[in-house]
Amino acid sequence: MTPDDIAGFYARRADLDLDDYIELDFDFECAGDPREAAAHLCSEQSTAQWRRVGVDEDFRPRFAAKVLELSAEKRPGGFSTAVTCTVRGEVHACRVTIAHPHRNFGPKIPNLLSAVCGEGVFFSPGIPLIRLQDIRFPDVYLASFEGPRFGIEGLRERLQAYDRPIFFGVIKPNIGLPPEPFAELGYQSWLGGLDIAKDDEMLADVDWCPLAERAALLGDACRRASAATGVPKIYLANITDEVDRLTELHDIAVDHGAGALLINAMPVGLSAVRMLRKHARVPLIAHFPFIAAFSRLANYGIHSRVMTRLQRLAGFDVVIMPGFGPRMMTPEHEVMDCVRACLEPMGPIKPCLPVPGGSDSAATLETVYRKVGSADFGFVPGRGVFGHPMGPAAGAASIRQAWDAIAGGIAVADHAQTHPELAAALAAFGGR
Numbered sequence: 001m002t003p004d005d006i007a008g009f010y011a012r013r014a015d016l017d018l019d020d021y022i023e024l025d026f027d028f029e030c031a032g033d034p035r036e037a038a039a040h041l042c043s044e045q046s047t048a049q050w051r052r053v054g055v056d057e058d059f060r061p062r063f064a065a066k067v068l069e070l071s072a073e074k075r076p077g078g079f080s081t082a083v084t085c086t087v088r089g090e091v092h093a094c095r096v097t098i099a100h101p102h103r104n105f106g107p108k109i110p111n112l113l114s115a116v117c118g119e120g121v122f123f124s125p126g127i128p129l130i131r132l133q134d135i136r137f138p139d140v141y142l143a144s145f146e147g148p149r150f151g152i153e154g155l156r157e158r159l160q161a162y163d164r165p166i167f168f169g170v171i172k173p174n175i176g177l178p179p180e181p182f183a184e185l186g187y188q189s190w191l192g193g194l195d196i197a198k199d200d201e202m203l204a205d206v207d208w209c210p211l212a213e214r215a216a217l218l219g220d221a222c223r224r225a226s227a228a229t230g231v232p233k234i235y236l237a238n239i240t241d242e243v244d245r246l247t248e249l250h251d252i253a254v255d256h257g258a259g260a261l262l263i264n265a266m267p268v269g270l271s272a273v274r275m276l277r278k279h280a281r282v283p284l285i286a287h288f289p290f291i292a293a294f295s296r297l298a299n300y301g302i303h304s305r306v307m308t309r310l311q312r313l314a315g316f317d318v319v320i321m322p323g324f325g326p327r328m329m330t331p332e333h334e335v336m337d338c339v340r341a342c343l344e345p346m347g348p349i350k351p352c353l354p355v356p357g358g359s360d361s362a363a364t365l366e367t368v369y370r371k372v373g374s375a376d377f378g379f380v381p382g383r384g385v386f387g388h389p390m391g392p393a394a395g396a397a398s399i400r401q402a403w404d405a406i407a408g409g410i411a412v413a414d415h416a417q418t419h420p421e422l423a424a425a426l427a428a429f430g431g432r
Contacts, residue, residue, distance in 0.1 A: 192396025219257010277315030
């Protein structure tokens with residue numbers, strides 16, 4: 001690129017109508033001139049060749065992505081990860097904010113993803129290491145999306161559960177059980193105090209546990225548990241499958257008694273979720289398979305909060321995400337970035353409920369609550385309920401007892417002295 005070419009991919013905020021642009025934050029490592037590398041990054045994800053040969057024209061003013069902010073620091077030791085880079089020169093670690101005109105792709109999630117984390121980003125000259133850290137949308141762009149139908153408030157209304165976390169539980173064993181014992185485990189957990197008993201993300205419509213039969217039995221158990229406890233309960237059925245079966249499986253699950261549906265967001269695809277949201281009669285809950293494959297490394301891929309924002313945009317009412325602690329291998333600040341991406345203002349798009357999970361139990365509830373900083377989250381034990389030494393009803397009860405202690409300003413360990421279910425949970429799971 002010539003100096004004039006490079007200058008065409010830079011702009012000041014004051015000179016742009018920011019309603020016409022989404023903003024992207026990238027961290028990258030480059031060889032050579034960082035200013036030129038950032039210009040290539042803008043070019044490759046937008047106009048690339050911006051004029052026809054022999055024609056006096058320039059599509060960059062209207063269609064090019066543009067650098068708004070750029071900072072760079074030299075890396076005397078070279079790239080942080082051993083990579084091949086055909087460009088020669090000093091290595092720099094850079095942070096850039098780019099304005100990308102959304103007229104290039106419109107309010108279509110597949111086209112948006114193709115532009116901002118596709119070939120143009122990850123094959124940009126001189127940039128072998130890059131991570132999309134965040135994405136922000138103007139309200140005029142968000143107005144074309146419906147987002148969550150129910151959101152946090154709608155889910156709380158369905159459960160009549162206010163001023164506290166929503167208590168989920170992953171029925172265990174997650175794989176192998178036929179519908180009858182699976183339903184009995186769910187029933188016991190609801191009696192003990194769970195709001196939502198759910199299928200594991202790997203349990204779908206299989207011949208040894210068909211969705212229709214499972215949903216019918218769980219739906220009946222859910223109604224009986226609601227009547228017995230006097231409070232609403234929800235069975236969360238996993239309908240992850242081929243895209244052309246999603247609406248059919250929605251109808252099967254809901255008609256047989258499921259009160260919410262689990263979808264593995266990335267394996268199915270966000271556009272498929274957006275389609276299903278138009279059809280759905282119950283809340284949609286996202287699970288995170290495949291997201292770690294491109295979000296785990298700090299210097300490459302896509303930050304998981306970007307995917308959280310996109311899941312909210314597509315219409316999920318709840319986003320289950322990797323939670324706190326070493327089991328999920330996600331830095332605490334990244335978990336909190338995803339929690340905030342569910343809750344913070346997003347134009348007309350409703351907040352969705354964040355559910356940071358992984359090896360949770362009554363022993364970890366207070367830690368999660370203190371880190372999130374409010375009761376607007378879901379708590380999703382598996383073994384912490386269904387592996388409880390006294391059974392799933394006691395496991396669910398231990399969660400509620402832990403919350404009663406927290407809400408009452410009582411030390412959880414002290415509360416356990418008069419609550420055997422909580423005491424057993426702390427003994428069984430407190431070392432995790």
